[in-house]
Amino acid sequence: MNMNGPLYHDDIEVGTTFTTGHYILTQEEIIGFASRYDPQPFHTDPEAARHTLFGGLAGSGWHTAAITMKLMVERGLELAGGMIGAGCELTWPVPTRPGDTLHVEGEVIEVTPLAPGRKRGLITMRSETKNQDGVVVQTLVAKLVVPRRPE
């Protein structure tokens, strides 16, 4: 990986990897996020959550996705123009829990050739968000828009 500043599309190679820093997910934050954006008992009420599929308070998958983004913006692929997604596929194999410490490991899995005359192109990144036990709580395959290196 090029450590000499942001990467342009021309610089990126399949197999480039990254590992982010860590994020501690508190019960307070799980409830706060879910109260605003995913207000369901298994995300907002520890007692009611015990009697649901989750068997206890679990973070919203959208919260996991948002934390994953924060970790990648802070220390992921340092892309020229920023980290801009055109679309993605997500899975949430197991839920996050209060007190989890999350980090993200990622890899470039495809670099779509630049079309002639276009100022930007796509790359495909795959990432796994893991908890403190190494268990994958989210997989993400995202198409990112990356500028061509200026002439």
Place this chain on the structure above:
Amino acid sequence: MNMNGPLYHDDIEVGTTFTTGHYILTQEEIIGFASRYDPQPFHTDPEAARHTLFGGLAGSGWHTAAITMKLMVERGLELAGGMIGAGCELTWPVPTRPGDTLHVEGEVIEVTPLAPGRKRGLITMRSETKNQDGVVVQTLVAKLVVPRRPE
């Protein structure tokens, strides 16, 4: 659509549709969400955003996803056991902007047959999140976990 309480897997038919209420997205909320989870200039700084691909402040795609979830939890498919996603595909064809009024239109596109003896099964839902001009700002295809009707 069954209006007599939450839907079990057995009750759900392909072609069932829903339309949510509306959500007004303020510049303050765009900046607040992004400052916490997607801290990039085009999401946090209206002036700096003018000089980026977006040409002005734009909401994070993860913020659009979170708002879409809120709208669907409040008035979407009323599923027994809640709205629980196993995974999804997302696209963000155009960004959200400060002052946008968003709503979601959705449809059940697949009901995976229940496996014998299993207490729950999957359905696939497709939704579009639209702004006040009817422009699609997000598409979502999600696999949801829905309980079988108790004996």
